[in-house]
Amino acid sequence: MPAIARRTVRVRLTALYSALFLATSTTLLVVVNLLLRDMLERRVTLIRNSNQLPPEVLSPPGTVPQNPPTPVPIRHTPEIIEVTDNLRDDILQFQWTVTAIVVVVLTAVSVAAGWWLAGRLLRPLHRITTTARRLSLSNLHERIALAGPDDELKELADTFDAMLDRLERSVRSQRQFIANASHELRTPLAIQRAAIEIGLDDPPPERLAEVRRELLTVNRRTERLIDGLLTLAQGDRGLDAPEPVALDVLIQQARNDVPADGVTVHLTTEPTVVSGDPVLLNRLFANLLHNAIRYNRPGGVVEVSLAGYTLTVRNTGPEVPEERVNELFEPFRRLHTDRTGSVDGAGLGLSIVASIARAHSATVTARPNPGGGLEVSVRFPRPDTAAALPRQADAVAAGSTG
Template structure:
């Protein structure tokens, strides 16, 4: 349950901290400015002293008048010199304190804004796959702490919403299996009666079985998608992408022959191993191959490759066909997105295949990339962490 936010305590707010810091900096700048100005003008005042009346001489009226004129002249020169010195000192002090103020202001602003940078960096790292993480900012109960607690509360609510949505999908898919099984059993019983069954009833039963199988595949896709998004990676093992591809192609040899497809063997690197759930990774490879077979034209071709590059293992599946729009292709990772029957000549499929591939790849630290080939057709690339990079040992 989300804890209620506590208001910032009086006397400890960021506003008051900024006020205090800026006041201290302004005071120090003023003191420094006055000190530099006085030091510069002090020298000119010292040098201006001296030049008293002539000693040992008998002052006469004429001599006194000359001495007074000389003193007045020296006083004027001294005042002009002091004015110039004061102006130069003020300019120098202003320039020095401007530089010092900028440096101090940058240091103080960086220190005060450090918690905000921490909050920003932590928030960027949090996504739908790690909503359990929290900012947990430590410090005084000020506006920054209040902001961090608010974001933590939002993340907690989002995590609950995501978990509830995934549980609903998984529970609904599981519960719907029972009525589907009952419907399928009822069809079998109706068709298996000893008395003659009308041909229309048999045709209707076959049609319903096909639809029930489609719904069953859809529910299985929902369950797999929910399981993957929950991050429940059981039966972890180090698997070979090349072997999984070979097994998937062998299991679908009949479907490939039925559509008269040509399979071109691409590069298969023996180092293309990754680590994760064997069941989910196998489902991922099966979905990519199924997508290449089902959404392909009769007499088309498929090229499959499994490579290793640096710390990444890649599965690449290419198909020929018509020119596709890249913007529409990029949307295929969303559930129930299709390019239509014009490309495939078939409306089979639940629309979850590539969504499951993307979810499985993400759950294993990888990524799915879909590209429309310039020559026509589609290029599907699944990039996963190389097993050697994960384990630190050669695969």
């Protein structure tokens, strides 16, 4: 009763099945009855004609009858007329009575059959609903795993399972990220606390300057870590208002902003315009250049090329095991210290690159170079309006050089 009051899909399907079945059956029965009535009319007429009275001779009195006699209207016996009329009426009345009873019975049968059929068809949906209501962060591993024919309902269940797979991976990654971020933030906080409690406990003047330098260094590292976390979160969130961006101009700006630190940087670009966020893309290029310069050998080389909507950054750094290349794109992963021995990096550089690339529907790949170093490629999608790209690139380049 509550389901009927809510007018659920099962109720609507039952009403639809019953209405179609009832309309079809009623139409068929009415047509059959009408055809039966016409047939009875013809049969009654035939019976009356076969039992008609002989014709009468109509001649004036005292005259010789004509040959042939004058025809007169057909006459039927009253008994035949009464019997045929009663038979026809009785048959039609009986037929219409049976029709009404059959329609009532078919209505009840169609409602029951429609309710059963709708419930059977909607059973997979109830299973999906039950699974969705039962899911929480503690049991995201559960799946519907619907068996049966490869129809629309199985496709819906498989799509729901695929969504759960993505959600489970996202939650697992988020938990790992929170744990790593907590660990990375705990270290500078512990250093600051130790410097304050120990270094500032009645220190001499020269000790104050040393503690001040330590606190500023830790504070800058914490600030860079928080800035990296915010950029990573912004990249994972996606783009709010994408706009045309000249990649070659941004790469040149990033090259000017990132210090080379004794590393030779070769830059080769061509005018390229994509749709995206200029701030995030500038951060992507800056991170790639910074990593390529930082994790390099003294006097090494960094090659940057932009061609065919593909940005490639290659350096001459330490050797990277091929089986560990994918780890570089995970947050807080560092395979080597930089060439200065500093540990200020938080290990977010390439993970930010991957996040920003995903926000721009770009793909990031990396492979180790023979003899050491890494080659990272970012492939951007081509815009739909390819004909307008040269004009946009020229306009942006002219504005940047003017």
